[in-house]
Amino acid sequence: MLITCPYCGPRDLAEFAYQGDGNRTRPDPASMDQDAWNAYVYDRHNPAGAHHEFWQHSGGCRAHLAVTRDTLTHAITSVAFARELGHRRSLRRDRPERGG
Amino acid sequence: MREYSAFSLLRNALSGNRDWRPVWRKAAPRPAYDVVVVGGGGHGLATAYYLARQHGITDVAVVEKGWLGSGNVGRNTTAVRSNYLLPENQRFYEHSMKMWEGLSHELNYNVMFSQRGCLNLAHTPAQLDEFARRGNAMRHEGIDAELMTVGRIAREVPGLDTSASARFPIVGGLMQRRAGTARHDAVAWGYARGADRLGVDIIENCEVTGFRREGERIAGVVTTRGDIRARKVAVAVAGHTGEVMRRAGVDRLPIESQVLQAFVSESLKPFLHTVITFGMGHFYMAQSDKGGLIYGGGLDGYNSYAQRGNLPIVEEVTAEMLALFPGLARVRLLRSWGGTTDMSMDGSPIITCGPLPGLYLNCGWCYGGFKATPASGLCFAHTIARDEPHPLNAPFTLDRFHRGTVIDDKGQGATPNLH
Amino acid sequence: MSPRRTPTGGRIDRSRSIRFRFDGADCTGHPGDTLASALLAAGVIQFGRSFKYHRPRGVLAAGIEEPNALVTVLEGDVREPNIPATRIEIFDGLTATSQNRFPSLALDVGALGQLGGGLLSAGFYYKTFMGPAVGPLKGTAVWMWCERFIRRAAGLGRAGTAPDPARYERMNAFCDVLVVGSGPAGLMAARAAAASGARVILAELEPRFGGSTSFSGETIDGMPAHDWAASVVDDLRGRANVRLLPRTTVWGYYDGNLLAAVERVAGRRPDARREAPRHRHWVISAARVVLATGAMERPLVFPGNDRPGVMLASAAERYAAEYGVLCGERIVVFTNNDSAYRAAAALGRAGAVIGAIVDLRQEISAAARALAGATGAELLPAHAVVATNGARSLAGIELQRFDAAAKMLSGDRRPLQADCLLVSGGWSPTIQLAAQAGGRAEWDMALQAFLPPQQAEGWIGAGAVIGKFDTQAALAGGLQAGNAAAGPAVDGSVPPAVDAVALDPRPAAILEIPAPGKAFVDFQHDVTAEDIRIAHREGFFSAEHLKRYTTLGMATDQGKTSNVAGLAIMADLLGRTIPETGTTRFRPPFAPVSLGALAAERYGDVRPERLTPMHDWHVSNGATMYAAGLWQRPMVYALSGESVEQAYVREARTTRERAGIVDVSTLGKIAVQGPDAADFLDRVYTNVLSTLPVGKARYGLMLREDGMVLDDGTAWRLAADDFLVTTTTANAGKVMQHLEYLLEIVWPELRVGLTSVTDQWAGAAIGGPRAREILGLCVEGTAVDGQALPFMGIVHGEIAGAPVMICRLSFSGEMAFEVYCGAGHGTHVWDALVAAGKDFGLVPYGLEALGTMRIEKGHVTGAEIDGRTTARDLHLDWLLSKKKPFVGSMMMDREGLVRADRLQLVGVVSLDGTALAGGAHIVEQLDVKTPRRSIGHLTAACYSPALGRHIGLALVKGGKARHGTRAFLSDPLRRRFGPVEIVSHHFYDPEGRRMHG
Numbered sequence A: 001m002l003i004t005c006p007y008c009g010p011r012d013l014a015e016f017a018y019q020g021d022g023n024r025t026r027p028d029p030a031s032m033d034q035d036a037w038n039a040y041v042y043d044r045h046n047p048a049g050a051h052h053e054f055w056q057h058s059g060g061c062r063a064h065l066a067v068t069r070d071t072l073t074h075a076i077t078s079v080a081f082a083r084e085l086g087h088r089r090s091l092r093r094d095r096p097e098r099g100g
Numbered sequence B: 001m002r003e004y005s006a007f008s009l010l011r012n013a014l015s016g017n018r019d020w021r022p023v024w025r026k027a028a029p030r031p032a033y034d035v036v037v038v039g040g041g042g043h044g045l046a047t048a049y050y051l052a053r054q055h056g057i058t059d060v061a062v063v064e065k066g067w068l069g070s071g072n073v074g075r076n077t078t079a080v081r082s083n084y085l086l087p088e089n090q091r092f093y094e095h096s097m098k099m100w101e102g103l104s105h106e107l108n109y110n111v112m113f114s115q116r117g118c119l120n121l122a123h124t125p126a127q128l129d130e131f132a133r134r135g136n137a138m139r140h141e142g143i144d145a146e147l148m149t150v151g152r153i154a155r156e157v158p159g160l161d162t163s164a165s166a167r168f169p170i171v172g173g174l175m176q177r178r179a180g181t182a183r184h185d186a187v188a189w190g191y192a193r194g195a196d197r198l199g200v201d202i203i204e205n206c207e208v209t210g211f212r213r214e215g216e217r218i219a220g221v222v223t224t225r226g227d228i229r230a231r232k233v234a235v236a237v238a239g240h241t242g243e244v245m246r247r248a249g250v251d252r253l254p255i256e257s258q259v260l261q262a263f264v265s266e267s268l269k270p271f272l273h274t275v276i277t278f279g280m281g282h283f284y285m286a287q288s289d290k291g292g293l294i295y296g297g298g299l300d301g302y303n304s305y306a307q308r309g310n311l312p313i314v315e316e317v318t319a320e321m322l323a324l325f326p327g328l329a330r331v332r333l334l335r336s337w338g339g340t341t342d343m344s345m346d347g348s349p350i351i352t353c354g355p356l357p358g359l360y361l362n363c364g365w366c367y368g369g370f371k372a373t374p375a376s377g378l379c380f381a382h383t384i385a386r387d388e389p390h391p392l393n394a395p396f397t398l399d400r401f402h403r404g405t406v407i408d409d410k411g412q413g414a415t416p417n418l419h
Numbered sequence C: 001m002s003p004r005r006t007p008t009g010g011r012i013d014r015s016r017s018i019r020f021r022f023d024g025a026d027c028t029g030h031p032g033d034t035l036a037s038a039l040l041a042a043g044v045i046q047f048g049r050s051f052k053y054h055r056p057r058g059v060l061a062a063g064i065e066e067p068n069a070l071v072t073v074l075e076g077d078v079r080e081p082n083i084p085a086t087r088i089e090i091f092d093g094l095t096a097t098s099q100n101r102f103p104s105l106a107l108d109v110g111a112l113g114q115l116g117g118g119l120l121s122a123g124f125y126y127k128t129f130m131g132p133a134v135g136p137l138k139g140t141a142v143w144m145w146c147e148r149f150i151r152r153a154a155g156l157g158r159a160g161t162a163p164d165p166a167r168y169e170r171m172n173a174f175c176d177v178l179v180v181g182s183g184p185a186g187l188m189a190a191r192a193a194a195a196s197g198a199r200v201i202l203a204e205l206e207p208r209f210g211g212s213t214s215f216s217g218e219t220i221d222g223m224p225a226h227d228w229a230a231s232v233v234d235d236l237r238g239r240a241n242v243r244l245l246p247r248t249t250v251w252g253y254y255d256g257n258l259l260a261a262v263e264r265v266a267g268r269r270p271d272a273r274r275e276a277p278r279h280r281h282w283v284i285s286a287a288r289v290v291l292a293t294g295a296m297e298r299p300l301v302f303p304g305n306d307r308p309g310v311m312l313a314s315a316a317e318r319y320a321a322e323y324g325v326l327c328g329e330r331i332v333v334f335t336n337n338d339s340a341y342r343a344a345a346a347l348g349r350a351g352a353v354i355g356a357i358v359d360l361r362q363e364i365s366a367a368a369r370a371l372a373g374a375t376g377a378e379l380l381p382a383h384a385v386v387a388t389n390g391a392r393s394l395a396g397i398e399l400q401r402f403d404a405a406a407k408m409l410s411g412d413r414r415p416l417q418a419d420c421l422l423v424s425g426g427w428s429p430t431i432q433l434a435a436q437a438g439g440r441a442e443w444d445m446a447l448q449a450f451l452p453p454q455q456a457e458g459w460i461g462a463g464a465v466i467g468k469f470d471t472q473a474a475l476a477g478g479l480q481a482g483n484a485a486a487g488p489a490v491d492g493s494v495p496p497a498v499d500a501v502a503l504d505p506r507p508a509a510i511l512e513i514p515a516p517g518k519a520f521v522d523f524q525h526d527v528t529a530e531d532i533r534i535a536h537r538e539g540f541f542s543a544e545h546l547k548r549y550t551t552l553g554m555a556t557d558q559g560k561t562s563n564v565a566g567l568a569i570m571a572d573l574l575g576r577t578i579p580e581t582g583t584t585r586f587r588p589p590f591a592p593v594s595l596g597a598l599a600a601e602r603y604g605d606v607r608p609e610r611l612t613p614m615h616d617w618h619v620s621n622g623a624t625m626y627a628a629g630l631w632q633r634p635m636v637y638a639l640s641g642e643s644v645e646q647a648y649v650r651e652a653r654t655t656r657e658r659a660g661i662v663d664v665s666t667l668g669k670i671a672v673q674g675p676d677a678a679d680f681l682d683r684v685y686t687n688v689l690s691t692l693p694v695g696k697a698r699y700g701l702m703l704r705e706d707g708m709v710l711d712d713g714t715a716w717r718l719a720a721d722d723f724l725v726t727t728t729t730a731n732a733g734k735v736m737q738h739l740e741y742l743l744e745i746v747w748p749e750l751r752v753g754l755t756s757v758t759d760q761w762a763g764a765a766i767g768g769p770r771a772r773e774i775l776g777l778c779v780e781g782t783a784v785d786g787q788a789l790p791f792m793g794i795v796h797g798e799i800a801g802a803p804v805m806i807c808r809l810s811f812s813g814e815m816a817f818e819v820y821c822g823a824g825h826g827t828h829v830w831d832a833l834v835a836a837g838k839d840f841g842l843v844p845y846g847l848e849a850l851g852t853m854r855i856e857k858g859h860v861t862g863a864e865i866d867g868r869t870t871a872r873d874l875h876l877d878w879l880l881s882k883k884k885p886f887v888g889s890m891m892m893d894r895e896g897l898v899r900a901d902r903l904q905l906v907g908v909v910s911l912d913g914t915a916l917a918g919g920a921h922i923v924e925q926l927d928v929k930t931p932r933r934s935i936g937h938l939t940a941a942c943y944s945p946a947l948g949r950h951i952g953l954a955l956v957k958g959g960k961a962r963h964g965t966r967a968f969l970s971d972p973l974r975r976r977f978g979p980v981e982i983v984s985h986h987f988y989d990p991e992g993r994r995m996h997g
Helices: A034-042 A082-092 B006-014 B042-055 B087-101 B103-107 B125-140 B150-156 B184-197 B238-247 B311-324 B369-386 C035-041 C109-120 C141-153 C184-195 C225-237 C313-323 C339-350 C366-375 C432-437 C471-486 C529-537 C543-550 C563-574 C595-602 C615-620 C644-657 C677-684 C732-746 C771-778 C823-840 C847-857
Strands: A002-005 A009-012 A017-021 A050-056 A064-070 A076-081 B032-038 B060-063 B118-122 B146-148 B172-176 B201-203 B208-214 B217-223 B226-235 B255-267 B275-278 B283-287 B292-303 B332-344 B350-353 B359-363 C018-022 C025-029 C070-075 C078-084 C095-098 C168-180 C200-203 C242-245 C248-254 C258-264 C279-291 C295-297 C310-312 C330-335 C353-359 C378-381 C383-389 C396-403 C408-417 C420-424 C427-429 C442-444 C449-451 C459-461 C520-522 C623-628 C631-637 C660-663 C668-673 C696-703 C709-719 C722-727 C753-756 C761-767 C794-799 C802-807 C816-822 C903-910 C921-923 C934-944 C949-957 C966-971 C976-983
Touching: A002 A064, A002 A076, A017 B292, A017 C732, A050 B292, A050 C732, A064 A082, A064 C732, A076 A082, A082 C732, B032 B042, B032 B217, B042 B060, B042 B184, B042 B369, B060 B184, B060 B226, B087 B103, B087 B125, B087 B369, B103 B184, B118 B125, B118 B150, B125 B146, B125 B172, B125 C921, B125 C934, B125 C966, B146 B150, B150 B172, B184 B201, B184 B369, B208 B226, B208 B238, B226 B238, B226 B369, B238 B255, B238 B332, B238 B359, B255 B311, B255 C078, B275 B311, B283 B311, B292 B311, B292 B332, B311 B332, B311 C248, B311 C258, B311 C595, B332 C595, B350 B369, B359 B369, C018 C035, C025 C035, C035 C313, C168 C184, C168 C471, C168 C595, C184 C200, C184 C225, C184 C279, C184 C471, C200 C248, C200 C279, C225 C242, C248 C279, C248 C432, C279 C471, C279 C595, C295 C313, C310 C313, C313 C330, C313 C339, C313 C420, C330 C339, C330 C383, C339 C353, C339 C366, C339 C420, C353 C366, C353 C383, C353 C408, C366 C378, C383 C408, C427 C449, C432 C459, C459 C471, C520 C529, C520 C563, C529 C543, C529 C563, C543 C563, C615 C623, C615 C631, C615 C823, C631 C644, C631 C847, C644 C660, C644 C847, C644 C934, C660 C823, C660 C847, C668 C677, C668 C732, C677 C722, C677 C732, C709 C732, C709 C794, C709 C802, C722 C732, C732 C753, C761 C771, C761 C823, C771 C816, C771 C823, C794 C823, C802 C823, C816 C823, C847 C934, C847 C949, C903 C934, C903 C966, C934 C966
Parallel strands: B032 B060, B032 B226, B060 B201, B118 B275, B226 B359, C018 C095, C168 C200, C168 C279, C200 C242, C279 C459, C310 C420, C330 C353, C330 C420, C353 C378
Antiparallel strands: A002 A009, A017 A050, A050 A064, A064 A076, B118 B172, B146 B172, B208 B217, B217 B226, B255 B292, B255 B332, B275 B283, B283 B292, B350 B359, C018 C025, C070 C078, C070 C095, C248 C258, C258 C279, C295 C427, C383 C396, C396 C408, C442 C449, C623 C631, C660 C761, C668 C722, C668 C753, C696 C709, C709 C722, C761 C816, C794 C802, C802 C816, C903 C949, C903 C976, C921 C934, C921 C966, C934 C949, C966 C976
């Protein structure tokens, strides 16, 4: 399997570390919603088909990538920097209060 | 159905082997059953067998999407062991081990369970201490375990690099003598034959595409061969748990389906008589009665239903194998295959009533499901028949993750690909 | 059978001889010979014994599909088992032996197994050996006793134990077009793609390029086909954009159009250079693949079809044309299709007598009749071979009339003399790679063959693999595929003209002759047609059940010559078509691959080694090194005559009394920098880091998301926006990844950069009552007294001219300092510290003494942070901030994580002087015979020089409540038992007076 890292180009699977399901939403750090935390840590959609997931180019630039990959065929249909996706997502919510 | 024996073999040989009968009937689905078991793999078939045998529930259908035994029961490295760390796992797998010891008799079918031992190699004193912790834990639960010195290991395992100059010198090992291997397909066929003989309908090429409901309750399945009503529906579909349960409206579970590869070498004169594992990576191997080295390693490590592996694991596993057995460099890989494993969030299984009324769930076997087959069937049948868990599967609940009562033998937390 | 070398012909170099040994006998051959061709030329008939019945077997094929003629190649003690003789190029000194026979190939006691006859049929083992249900032999005893004998008889070749001195290597390659197979289609495709400028790799599993051109006798472009092939290869060889890989078997088609191939560089070939790797493992990333993998002929299934002397028609044709070997003097051909007629004609021309051509079909094409006529053979349409006979090898056959439509034999048996029977059951396209790429093979009724699945994006098929068996069509297909694969540039040329006899590619739909007797489907595994009938009777209908129940297609040849016949017989029995019966899935590898090749450079070197900058110093100063993960670390620096225990006790004692120094370079070190660094650390550590003043360090704890402890370490604030975070050695990678994940995925808005600097800093911890004095002697540019360098303070200075950073923190419990410098200065600074310490009695200490002192102090490490412990379990709840959320803060209070009966950290003291050991268990009531009811286990143990006792740390159920109680050590594995007292884990200086100074 090859993953096309936006920095490094198409690279072999061996250079990447799987970082899991990308559909999970981490509650706000201050959230007291125990069910939401439990769901974040343990529950998975686990689809047979298109799967949003994170990979880290751990043997390369170390960027985290948001990848859409078909779990039935392993075909990869999109790769983007997770940081950018995450950033766009985070702009939609208020910047969390600085912990203290 | 006639019994199998040396005598029946001889009689049939003399009559040109013309009198053998199908090992199980090719049943067509009837409109309704007491229990429908979804999944004609080892666990589903064993469940049906024990429902009939232990609980007198014979109005049972096992529905299988493909051919019987086409899942992980037919694509694993056949190791049977109970060398776990945590008591919940130890008790469950040891019970399974005891069932294995009598299984060929129970089923009148030789599943070729051979207690050739399972040896975990330790490469540092600290690792040997870790193994001692596990071995002593086993001994305190009445399970056999022993520590082996390098000298003894060298005598028992020819070809193993036990030299001090090895990259990871072997300093000792943890041996479970009663562990071993079995003939994987025979387990599926033996349970199928046993269940069939007790009246269970085994229905192949019958995919569950949906569930029937009566109010909140699950009351049957919709299949490619028609609707089947059932008082209880039991799901034992391993790697396909997520997709099958989604058809019942359960969208999220503490399970990821991942691909695990296994490998077999060309046939060699048998020289390796135990199951052996590498302590500085993830590699395990045994040699079959046909002479093939059957081996495997870590998961490919990502969600997959494809039953196809990728190269990095092939290379990794081989490198680890040759680190242990440098004399095998010119032996050749014959075949590889990939199975879809149902990796749970703590590496331990789930056998439970629910999560919906009328539904029962058996999953989360990671890559330890084969050895669990008898106990899994026994406990799941109990859970279905009595609507409460058997004491052995009482800890293997679905809600343990949220409650924090996980059974994490490897201590890896909620990262399925690391279990 | 009496094979011999013909006076002329073949692509061997008759001017030179090669000497080799087979089964102890000296043999000769010529360059260009395979072991199979050279042995046939020497008149050898029997090559091996079959797996189950030990029947004598000859060579069936000439290529990679050979099921019978497997040998072991020897190189000193190094053994290479199960290699088809057809795949071994002979070279001077080659030594090979036959397999699976005792005492010799000719006389094999294992063949007595044949007497078992019908008993050893499919399913035999499942039905017996269960033993008695009760009594001393119940359980697995009987089976295991029988199994010993089964295992003694099992297996093909024997593996060796001697390490292989050869080298293996891995190569990555990238190309626009990978062409697999170099027959007419492959060569044409490669040429077309190369002409367009594409980067082309052409892989051929044989030593020679050309595929069928080597033996077809056809004419291409007005020249003999093999000359045409040579000219194309010459042209390709001259192009910079083409890489030619002969002897390269492409065996795996992986995701993303990655193909795996193995090249035989030095193994089993004559012209090897000594320094060359034996095999090269290629991983080829190809934009497009042209599969021109050809087809393999399959035999027919009839009684006695395994007798030495029965051979595939195309194999005999190859032996004659490529090696100048005639497989028999009086040959009979038995076929269900036209292709065998060409073989008959070729062998007739080479000098054999073609006695008869037995054809299952009634109707035979004019072209085939013409070929038969030219050989002078008796043509027997609508006939079948129903038996073979002969002692060691084929002497004759028996025929009967055969009605193909009714599949019925009739009439009298007619004997016919023959020393070689050529068989052809039609051709199976070599679709394995295409099928690996994905999709289901499709059955072609007319060709009686599985064709590849629908062509996917990644590959294009050309030639016989897609059912285009004639050369003209293969050339056209190759040209088209090459053009298409290379992209838009289209080679406008037309394929060269072929002069060949036009044969009908369609065989009769018959592979099995219904005559009584053992008729083999899978030669190597001895699966007979009758075995398939038994499987059918017992309900093993599906292709996978058939395979698993009978072992059909599971031998080393993976059913290349047998799968279709097996399916056809089952389909007949079921009254279904072949596609309804199914096909097994093809999985990598296409053909067996050496394990050495797959391990490549990692053979003999499975993992890299990590060495600290001071490694050489440790080794030259007597350290016994210890593998801690990938790191090599000093265990003890034993003086001569000292045991490990004596050494660590001395090192620890000296450190507590005077001073000691230890290499801590392996600690994970992460630079956390940026305006939001302090905020970030507050979120990931359980305690507050943002209040840490610049120039100070703080102990910190991280949890996993699920609330369990992840790691502990220190955070040093070097500037307002610059932290250095240390982790335990074992968790360095894990913590880095954890932080990166959080930063990139959870909080991308934080302005923080993370850099792993583990390898950039060398670290030495110097501790003990004299440590400050020693440091004072060699540090310049800063004071190190209590004022300048208070507990957890950080200063910058120089040691022997090298810049250093010093933090006063302690793991040993003594007044201690961690001194960090650039990795390149590591040994220099270490030397200076050791020199300065000389007069103070400073000793270097290793992991054992480090471990001892940390146990005395009750510090936790990997044995306690085992992924199942909480901060509270480890008495680290003082680090759990209540003022802020942190990773794991919402999960750590769930019911399962706060139960009173959880395993909690305690100290354990041996009461009777029994040495404790990590991994021993603790019980309330000792039962040496049947140990029961463990309440916990020791995580680490040592003899404590400070306390003069054997002590340990343990995780014990409800441990906090047990302080001061007695229990027992229970270590049945090491047979150690004894009374212990459970105490606080702070054994030594619990108030920390020594380290605070």
